[in-house]
Amino acid sequence: MKFEEEYEKPSWMVMNMRTAFGRAYPRIIGVNREPSWVFFDTFFPILAIAAYIYVYTALQAPPQYLGYVVIGGAMTAYWMNVLWGMAAQLYWEKEMGNLELYMVAPISRMAIMAGMAIGGMFTSTVRAVTTILAGVFIFGITLTLEEPLMFIGIFIFTMTALYGMGMMFASLYMMWGREAWHMSNLLTEPIYLVSGFYFPVKGFQFLMGDPGFWLAVGASIIPVTLGLDGMRQCFFGPGDGFLPLWVELVCLIILTVIFLILARFSLSYMENLAKKEGRLTLKWQ
Amino acid sequence: MTKYAVETSDLCRDFKVRQVKGESKKSTVHALENANIQIKEGELFGLLGPNGAGKTTLIKILCTLLLPSSGTAKVMGHDVNTHCQDIRQKINMVSGGETSGYGLLTVRENLWMFSQFYGMPSKLAKRRIDNMLEIMDLSDKKDAKVRTLSTGQRQKANMIRGFMTDPDLIFLDEPTLGLDVNASRLIRDFIHKWMKDKPSRTVLLTTHYMVEAEELCDRVAIIDNGKVLACDTPHNLKKLISKESALKLQIKQIADVKPFESIPGVRNFSFKHDPTTGTTDLKFILEDEAIVADIISEIPKCGSKIISVEKTEPTLEDVFVALVGRGLHGDE
Numbered sequence: 001m002k003f004e005e006e007y008e009k010p011s012w013m014v015m016n017m018r019t020a021f022g023r024a025y026p027r028i029i030g031v032n033r034e035p036s037w038v039f040f041d042t043f044f045p046i047l048a049i050a051a052y053i054y055v056y057t058a059l060q061a062p063p064q065y066l067g068y069v070v071i072g073g074a075m076t077a078y079w080m081n082v083l084w085g086m087a088a089q090l091y092w093e094k095e096m097g098n099l100e101l102y103m104v105a106p107i108s109r110m111a112i113m114a115g116m117a118i119g120g121m122f123t124s125t126v127r128a129v130t131t132i133l134a135g136v137f138i139f140g141i142t143l144t145l146e147e148p149l150m151f152i153g154i155f156i157f158t159m160t161a162l163y164g165m166g167m168m169f170a171s172l173y174m175m176w177g178r179e180a181w182h183m184s185n186l187l188t189e190p191i192y193l194v195s196g197f198y199f200p201v202k203g204f205q206f207l208m209g210d211p212g213f214w215l216a217v218g219a220s221i222i223p224v225t226l227g228l229d230g231m232r233q234c235f236f237g238p239g240d241g242f243l244p245l246w247v248e249l250v251c252l253i254i255l256t257v258i259f260l261i262l263a264r265f266s267l268s269y270m271e272n273l274a275k276k277e278g279r280l281t282l283k284w285q
Numbered sequence: 286m287t288k289y290a291v292e293t294s295d296l297c298r299d300f301k302v303r304q305v306k307g308e309s310k311k312s313t314v315h316a317l318e319n320a321n322i323q324i325k326e327g328e329l330f331g332l333l334g335p336n337g338a339g340k341t342t343l344i345k346i347l348c349t350l351l352l353p354s355s356g357t358a359k360v361m362g363h364d365v366n367t368h369c370q371d372i373r374q375k376i377n378m379v380s381g382g383e384t385s386g387y388g389l390l391t392v393r394e395n396l397w398m399f400s401q402f403y404g405m406p407s408k409l410a411k412r413r414i415d416n417m418l419e420i421m422d423l424s425d426k427k428d429a430k431v432r433t434l435s436t437g438q439r440q441k442a443n444m445i446r447g448f449m450t451d452p453d454l455i456f457l458d459e460p461t462l463g464l465d466v467n468a469s470r471l472i473r474d475f476i477h478k479w480m481k482d483k484p485s486r487t488v489l490l491t492t493h494y495m496v497e498a499e500e501l502c503d504r505v506a507i508i509d510n511g512k513v514l515a516c517d518t519p520h521n522l523k524k525l526i527s528k529e530s531a532l533k534l535q536i537k538q539i540a541d542v543k544p545f546e547s548i549p550g551v552r553n554f555s556f557k558h559d560p561t562t563g564t565t566d567l568k569f570i571l572e573d574e575a576i577v578a579d580i581i582s583e584i585p586k587c588g589s590k591i592i593s594v595e596k597t598e599p600t601l602e603d604v605f606v607a608l609v610g611r612g613l614h615g616d617e
Contacts, residue, residue, distance in 0.1 A: 007405060007406055007409055009374070009404060010404040010406075014404065015403075015404035018401040018402075018404055018405075018407075019401055019402050019404075021401065022397070022398045022399075022400075022401025022402060023398070023401075023402075025390075025394070025397075025398055026387040026389065026390055026394075026398065029389070029390065029394070030387075030389055033389045034389065096384060096385070097380075097383055097384045097385045098385050098386070100345075100348075100350055100378075101378075101385050101399065101402075101446075102402070103349070103350055104348050104349065104350065104373060104376065104377070104378055105373060105399075105402035105403060106370060106373035106374040106402075106403065107402055107403075107404075112402075272352075275349075275350065275351055275352045276352050277301075278298075278300055278351055
């Protein structure tokens with residue numbers, strides 16, 4: 001067969017942008033295709049934040065604590081997506097038989113990962129927005145954005161750093177296979193605690209003094225820790241903030257650069273290693 | 286000067302495997318041993334071999350999914366070790382039984398997604414996909430979710446995925462595996478037509494099916510235990526054993542077949558009694574056709590009568606058995 005229309009090979013940049021959009025598409029469209037997912041992805045997180053809201057209300061905590069819970073609950077969607085969607089994605093792609101087709105395609109592997117990240121962010125945003133709407137309309141939480149520009153900056157760099165971290169994990173999962181699942185389990189509940197999903201991390205200092213401060217510093221390696229704290233400060237002021245807002249933004253920018261570089265190199269390293277050992281396309285490893 | 290789409294020189298690939306689960310000691314499996322293959326541009330080249338022969342390993346090396354342990358491999362003039370990106374722009378691959386894509390997407394969406402990985406403009410990709418869906422007799426399934434497709438329909442969609450980017454070289458790893466006669470025929474016809482319409486296109490096909498190799502391939506390499514045992518046109522390969530003749534006879538049933546075994550020039554002899562019809566089937570591989578007369582004359586001496594005589598030509602399968610020492614499925 002002859003193809004009537006030939007096409008000029010696009011530039012490297014355009015090619016990778018098309019790739020990223022192409023790979024994001026299944027996740028974006030998946031939100032509409034499976035209404036049951038939307039229900040479970042939104043309903044259960046609301047139950048989790050409801051428990052904290054009732055506890056804080058019963059304890060007569062300051063009203064901003066209810067807002068902290070709602071923002072934390074919204075960010076849970078992204079963290080879960082990074083751990084169980086993004087990090088495990090290459091492993092699943094290998095099992096499904098897609099990975100070798102990605103590897104044969106003449107594109108940057110980072111473009112594929114970026115597509116997964118964009119798609120994941122989209123689905124997580126649906127869930128996060130639902131959580132916030134539930135907080136506002138069901139629990140009567142008032143959210144007033146006091147620092148809109150800072151919020152945009154903090155949100156963008158939190159997402160980029162977080163998904164950069166997810167891309168880095170994806171390479172590790174590809175090599176370690178099912179063993180890496182334990183890491184996801186390990187990083188779920190403990191990170192909820194140390195990153196302060198349901199309370200400000202400054203709370204560690206009140207509880208433990210200096211060790212508490214250093215615990216929060218250590219937890220800041222996970223971008224969601226500073227991201228959450230920064231976003232809370234943008235809504236409710238710096239009163240319960242861990243570090244000044246601008247410091248948190250700078251730290252998030254640094255984390256973004258570090259995680260993207262690490263993701264790029266770990267992906268390249270793991271691909272070469274897998275090609276040497278023949279593990280790139282073999283399933284059940 | 287001949288342009289080669291694929292050139293390998295002393296290509297080897299070893300795998301380290303644990304013999305017993307949990308044991309740390311690993312043994313080395315030689316999946317490919319000094320494979321030397323040259324595939325000309327515009328050629329439909331077949332790789333024929335049993336399971337574990339090294340066919341898929343070779344394809345994976347050529348597709349840049351696996352590194353060779355030693356030796357060299359060039360695809361479209363580029364080294365697989367150092368110029369992966371140049372190679373990837375010119376190739377594509379389709380495997381039999383492939384389950385690629387996402388079940389919740391429709392056939393058309395899935396194909397569109399893969400077209401984006403090759404930088405195809407979206408509108409052009411959709412037109413090309415619709416066109417190919419029609420050729421593959423899959424138009425009525427274009428809006429069906431991939432998870433609802435049958436094996437044959439899925440494989441047709443895989444073929445579209447591989448061919449829609451119009452690669453210079455395509456690797457087809459058992460593309461008709463597990464398909465019914467009609468679907469296999471359609472895929473074979475498609476490959477044939479695709480090659481014919483643009484003579485510079487090259488295909489490397491691995492298959493289990495002798496008929497497929499014989500029907501489609503310009504040249505065939507027979508591979509077993511990682512070694513290339515022979516490589517030539519199907520016609521020339523058959524000539525390798527054409528000096529030998531195969532003769533099939535059906536005669537009235539006899540009790541003793543020993544006299545046939547001792548006829549000089551009979552290289553191989555087998556028989557089968559059929560009590561229901563009262564006949565005996567005799568099969569001979571002969572060193573020379575002249576021996577046929579000796580066999581025919583022996584039959585009346587045994588008190589039997591000839592019912593039918595058939596002289597068979599060697600097939601690619603006979604060549605395979607002669608070279609490998611067993612049939613393609615390892616049970617002959």
